[in-house]
Amino acid sequence: MSYVLATTHNKVQWYEFKFDASIKEGDFILLDNLDLYEVPCFGDKETAKLAALALGLKTWRYVKI
Secondary structure, three states, X not given: OOOOOEOOOOEEXXXXXXXXXXXXXXXXXXXXXXXXXXXXXXXXXHHHHHHHHXXXXXXXXXXXX
């Protein structure tokens, strides 16, 4: 399992940064926002899978929010 850093607000923000000895506060790039008010959330992986298949997606990733 892998982890990424994001905010925990209803508008989730994803960050890009280099994680090494030179890391400094504020040294990041905001990649994008995910508005949880705009996207459907599913109670389990099986329901999410059914939605992905109905949409015709060939690949997808489960993200627990």
